[in-house]
Amino acid sequence: MLKIGLFGVGHLGKIHLSQLSTMKDVEVTGYFDPSDANADSIRGTYSIPRYETAEELIRASDAIDIVAPTTQHFQLCETAIRMGKHVFVEKPMTNTMEEARLLVKLVEEANIKFQVGHVERFNPAFLALKGYDLKPMFIEVHRLAEFNPRGTDVSVILDLMIHDIDIVLSIVQSSISRISASGVAVMSDTPDIANVRIEFHNGCVANLTSSRISLKKMRKMRLFQKDAYIGIDFLDKKTEIIKLKTPADEGLFTLDIATNNGKKTIAIDNPEIKQSNAIRMELELFRDSILENKPVAVNVRDGFQALEAAHQILQKIGKGQSE
Structure with a gap:
């Protein structure tokens, strides 16, 4: 049984919790969220403990699922990795590029599984x-x-x-x-x-x-x-x-169109x-990567490249607005 601790039970965190709580070979250790309102919103629905500190929850878990605000991602990831825990973190994986570079180094030096929550994959x-x-x-x-x-x-x-x-x-x-x-x-x-x-x-x-x-x-x-x-x-x-239709496209709906180079047949x-459920699938793949020692679906380098491109875009927009 894989013990997973959840960080954040806001809107998206509740969705993660609903999936993890019904997942085979997974036990939700508990959750950490400084918001009493968020905690109250799940009380009575889920009989899992609320931990007073992040460190206590990480220590009690085999892996953690981070659905907290982006500004908290790096610190939670770093603490978990240094304690030898597996990590699933929602996109974007960190708030700054400096944090992202440090995180890549930490992950690649550690013997843990680390997956980034790019759910549209x-x-x-x-x-x-x-x-x-x-x-x-x-x-x-x-x-x-x-x-x-x-x-x-x-x-x-x-x-x-x-x-x-x-x-x-x-x-x-x-x-x-x-x-x-x-x-x-x-x-x-x-x-x-x-x-x-x-x-x-x-x-x-x-x-x-x-x-x-x-x-x-x-x-x-x-x-x-x-x-x-x-x-x-x-x-x-x-x-x-x-x-354009090929011999392998037999059985598909086709349409002939006239072009300057003659008739073309289009296959649709x-x-x-x-x-x-995309969220359930990514969490199940994270579970399987740990239990079966397989590569994660979206690794730290994938998360880094997307974040790096996003920050380059932000820099371009910033320069444009200051000119």
């Missing part, structure tokens, strides 16, 4: 593309959300766009050559809406737009590559592939979407 719409050869040369992303005061302690880059930064980096598999960005703080003290262009050394270009002041929600990614267009709707869990594929 486990979205059913994205998982439906597993096994498909993704080699995009242009990517367009829109992630729009309605305004919610929760989460505005960080910019929209670290709050929302980092999901797409991580996905794009995992797909493109090339280093960044140039970043252009603009953003505006409308309702909070940090950018609430931003548009970013990321250019990669392999020639791929990604345009990302994120907003937390929109009237409607949208989480869409469009990939354009040789002979194919792939659309991913992370919100409605839908995936579509439109490509809607991969099967296997419904699943």
Whole structure:
């Protein structure tokens, strides 16, 4: 039985708790949250102890799940790692790049499992593309959300766009050559809406737009590559592939179109979407990495690269606003 201690029982922490409490081979040791209101909100629903200090909970656990504010991530991670405990930490993994560099060093020197909570990696719409050869040369992303005061302690880059930064980096598999960005703080003290262009050394270009002041929600990614267009709707869990027909595409819906080079046959594929709970899946994979001694799904280097790109974007926006 794997004993996991939970840090933070706010909105997202409660979701983690509901999943961990029903997970095979997992025992929730207890939780730590300085907020009496958060603690009161789960009392009576879960019969798990509230620990008075973070150190006590870490000491009593085999692994910890950090769903606390980003500013607390590094200290909790460092304490747990130095005590030989496994760590799952929500994105972004640290508040600053200095903390991120130190954390990478700590993790790589320790004999522990460390996973970063980039949950969109486990979205059913994205998982439906597993096994498909993704080699995009242009990517367009829109992630729009309605305004919610929760989460505005960080910019929209670290709050929302980092999901797409991580996905794009995992797909493109090339280093960044140039970043252009603009953003505006409308309702909070940090950018609430931003548009970013990321250019990669392999020639791929990604345009990302994120907003937390929109009237409607949208989480869409469009990939354009040789002979194919792939659309991913992370919100409605839908995936579509439109490509030039090949002999392997028999059985798919096809459409003939006229081009300057003659008639082309287009095949439209809607991969099967296997419904699943993304948060439960990432936590189960974290559990399995420990119990079966397997690599984690999203490692510390993945978390570092996404955070580094996010901070480069923030620097570009900051310079633009000061000019």
